[in-house]
Amino acid sequence: xxxxxxxxxxxxxxxxxxxxxxxxxxxxxxxxxxxxxxxxxxxxxxxxxxxxxxxxxxxxxxxxxxxxxxxxxxxxxxxxxxxxxxxxxxxxxxxxxxxxxxxxxxxxxxxxxxxxxxxxxxxxxxxxxxxxxxxxxxxxxxxxxxxxxxxxxxxxxxxxxxxxxxxxxxxxxxxxxxxxxxxxxxxxxxxxxxxxxxxxxxxxxxxxxxxxxxxxxxxxxxxxxxxxxxxxxxxxxxxxxxxxxxxxxxxxxxxxxxxxxxxxxxxxxxxxxxxxxxxxxxxxxxxxxxxxxxxxxxxxxxxxxxxxxxxxxxxxxxxxxxxxxxxxxxxxx
Amino acid sequence: xxxxxxxxxxxxxxxxxxxxxxxxxxxxxxxxxxxxxxxxxxxxxxxxxxxxxxxxxxxxxxxxxxxxxxxxxxxxxxxxxxxxxxxxxxxxxxxxxxxxxxxxxxxxxxxxxxxxxxxxxxxxxxxxxxxxxxxxxxxxxxxxxxxxxxxxxxxxxxxxxxxxxxxxxxxxxxxxxxxxxxxxxxxxxxxxxxxxxxxxxxxxxxxxxxxxxxxxxxxxxxxxxxxxxxxxxxxxxxxxxxxxxxxxxxxxxxxxxxxxxxxxxxxxxxxxxxxxxxxxxxxxxxxxxxxxxxxxxxxxxxxxxxxxxxxxxxxxxxxxxxxxxxxxxxxxx
Numbered sequence: 171x172x173x174x175x176x177x178x179x180x181x182x183x184x185x186x187x188x189x190x191x192x193x194x195x196x197x198x199x200x201x202x203x204x205x206x207x208x209x210x211x212x213x214x215x216x217x218x219x220x221x222x223x224x225x226x227x228x229x230x231x232x233x234x235x236x237x238x239x240x241x242x243x244x245x246x247x248x249x250x251x252x253x254x255x256x257x258x259x260x261x262x263x264x265x266x267x268x269x270x271x272x273x274x275x276x277x278x279x280x281x282x283x284x285x286x287x288x289x290x291x292x293x294x295x296x297x298x299x300x301x302x303x304x305x306x307x308x309x310x311x312x313x314x315x316x317x318x319x320x321x322x323x324x325x326x327x328x329x330x331x332x333x334x335x336x337x338x339x340x341x342x343x344x345x346x347x348x349x350x351x352x353x354x355x356x357x358x359x360x361x362x363x364x365x366x367x368x369x370x371x372x373x374x375x376x377x378x379x380x381x382x383x384x385x386x387x388x389x390x391x392x393x394x395x396x397x398x399x400x401x402x403x404x405x406x407x408x409x410x411x412x413x414x415x416x417x418x419x420x421x422x423x424x425x426x427x428x429x430x431x432x433x434x435x436x437x438x439x440x441x442x443x444x445x446x447x448x449x450x451x452x453x454x455x456x457x458x459x460x461x462x463x464x465x466x467x468x469x470x471x472x473x474x475x476x477x478x479x480x481x482x483x484x485x486x487x488x489x490x491x492x493x494x495x496x497x498x499x500x501x502x503x
Numbered sequence: 504x505x506x507x508x509x510x511x512x513x514x515x516x517x518x519x520x521x522x523x524x525x526x527x528x529x530x531x532x533x534x535x536x537x538x539x540x541x542x543x544x545x546x547x548x549x550x551x552x553x554x555x556x557x558x559x560x561x562x563x564x565x566x567x568x569x570x571x572x573x574x575x576x577x578x579x580x581x582x583x584x585x586x587x588x589x590x591x592x593x594x595x596x597x598x599x600x601x602x603x604x605x606x607x608x609x610x611x612x613x614x615x616x617x618x619x620x621x622x623x624x625x626x627x628x629x630x631x632x633x634x635x636x637x638x639x640x641x642x643x644x645x646x647x648x649x650x651x652x653x654x655x656x657x658x659x660x661x662x663x664x665x666x667x668x669x670x671x672x673x674x675x676x677x678x679x680x681x682x683x684x685x686x687x688x689x690x691x692x693x694x695x696x697x698x699x700x701x702x703x704x705x706x707x708x709x710x711x712x713x714x715x716x717x718x719x720x721x722x723x724x725x726x727x728x729x730x731x732x733x734x735x736x737x738x739x740x741x742x743x744x745x746x747x748x749x750x751x752x753x754x755x756x757x758x759x760x761x762x763x764x765x766x767x768x769x770x771x772x773x774x775x776x777x778x779x780x781x782x783x784x785x786x787x788x789x790x791x792x793x794x795x796x797x798x799x800x801x802x803x804x805x806x807x808x809x810x811x812x813x814x815x816x817x818x819x820x821x822x823x824x825x826x827x828x829x830x831x832x833x834x835x836x
Contacts, residue, residue, distance in 0.1 A: 229584075232584055233584075234582065234585075234589075234590075235590070239591070239595070240589070240590055240591045241579070241580075241589055241591060241595055246574070246579075247574075249567065250827055250829075251562075251565055251566075251827055251828050251829050251830040252567075252830055252832070253832060256567070256573070256574055257567070257568070257573055257832075257833075258572070258573045258574060262572070262574055265599050266598050266599040440832060441832040442832075443832070489829050491826055491827075492826065492827040493824055493825065493826055493827070494583055494584055494824075494825040494826070494827050495584050496583075496584050496822050497582075497584040497585055499585070499586060499590075499773060499774040499775075499776070500590075
């Protein structure tokens with residue numbers, strides 16, 4: 171409610187730039203500059219975030235021992251150096267298995283803002299989501315008991331769990347807590363960009379070409395779905411909704427029970443090719459033109475697509491600095 | 504020559520602790536505290552080290568696009584969070600291939616000090632070595648032309664090569680230069696430890712138990728091979744030399760043309776199980792007892808092995824802080 175009031179009443183007054191206020195009016199929200207406000211937006215249910223939990227979660231995120239083989243970590247596919255994804259069409263996991271439905275790895279950056287996790291939206295939050303890839307036989311392929319045994323055999327981890335979960339119901343090395351810690355780390359993977367600076371009033375944060383692109387983006391109605399703080403990730407939508415998706419025959423993913431797919435975020439989209447749930451499109455402009463066709467039932471010209479793609483450059487975020495974690499040694503046998 | 508004079512004449516005077524001077528006498532050298540002295544030890548032939556090259560090399564070390572699949576990087580097997588190795592018996596690479604000879608991934612830490620690279624010593628230095636895993640069909644499986652094309656298509660990389668190789672014969676994105684940059688980064692992967700502090704005169708840097716272990720280590724003659732600054736990595740040795748290696752039947756690696764194997768470093772050895780070229784032994788004490796049997800033709804009791812293993816804790820090094828590199832995006836197709 172407060173957010174709505176802010177968008178309707180305060181924002182237009184604060185941000186005289188008509189383009190920024192139009193973006194606000196169409197439902198786009200910048201990443202808050204205020205740390206407390208940001209924390210509030212990414213907080214997790216039944217999962218108190220604290221510094222130890224974030225540090226623990228980072229270690230677990232990078233720890234390949236959470237895969238059955240011992241060589242795949244969350245960071246393998248959600249490569250924090252490559253826009254939080256892997257840059258290949260289909261996610262590859264345990265014993266080189268391809269994702270069961272031929273799904274492309276979505277970025278992990280800014281997912282803490284999403285209202286639903288996974289492309290079919292089957293998971294309510296990150297604490298739950300993190301369990302999926304670990305146990306998927308085509309991804310990390312571990313069973314919860316083995317994960318608990320491995321992590322629980324490492325003294326440093328046991329101690330860190332006690333501190334990390336001091337305010338929670340349970341401070342043991344359980345599979346749920348492993349996922350909770352990873353989720354806590356993931357809430358820090360937020361990438362404010364020049365677009366946010368612009369929305370916060372720094373008019374010159376966007377180039378002229380990016381402003382042109384934003385205008386086209388707003389006019390075309392992309393914000394019907396690509397809205398909120400992540401310009402996506404806020405709702406489930408039919409896909410395709412209006413026309414046809416020309417690469418629909420590739421992969422077997424059909425969305426949720428209603429055929430709906432979670433709208434992807436546009437943050438860092440220039441850094442996460444290939445596009446679509448099946449990773450079939452490498453060119454951003456082609457993806458934009460397809461979206462006009464498949465979702466909006468309107469023609470987006472190559473020129474317009476190029477303008478929108480130009481705007482997307484302003485969504486390339488400043489990544490949090492990640493110090494590669496030194497992990498406690500153990501024996502996997 | 505200067506080094507020999509230092510060891511013979513100066514060191515014993517400086518380090519009154521008889522245990523440290525005995526270690527010096529048996530050929531063990533600490534990692535220099537003096538930065539210039541250290542730089543001199545790790546310099547590369549025909550490969551000027553500078554900050555840009557180190558940064559570029561770090562990016563390439565973490566860049567999975569240097570594998571044919573786009574999902575395996577140097578860091579996949581040489582995990583800097585896991586002692587510079589992967590913690591599994593046999594290296595796993597392209598399409599889940601196991602290493603052709605069943606070889607265990609050796610650590611990348613401190614390899615800049617080695618006199619030969621690869622377990623069979625077939626490569627003279629890191630600039631040459633780095634090309635091996637990239638092109639091995641069971642590892643990263645890329646061909647030089649593809650690697651050059653991918654990296655050369657990224658403007659940021661092209662610019663960085665120009666700066667990184669400003670003092671070299673060629674500043675282009677060639678496969679040789681890709682390897683050279685990675686090698687430059689690897690020269691920074693040095694891990695001084697409490698043992699070095701001890702050798703530099705801080706008597707209390709080692710616990711009593713570690714000193715006992717060091718004494719046993721020196722008395723048993725382990726330093727015949729495990730000497731120099733990396734307590735290993737300085738020579739090729741027959742393996743097994745005296746007795747039998749009870750797990751010799753596993754894997755097909757037989758060393759160089761003479762049946763010799765490069766002596767492994769003992770730095771961070773507590774963090775790089777499983778042991779031996781074929782990764783067959785998980786317990787450090789068992790590995791130590793086997794070494795007595797196979798190499799020294801002498802019985803090392805379980806107690807003595809435990810004491811030596813205790814000493815090895817002092818070789819757990821301080822790892823350089825690695826900021827996870829943000830990589831420039833590109834399209835792999």
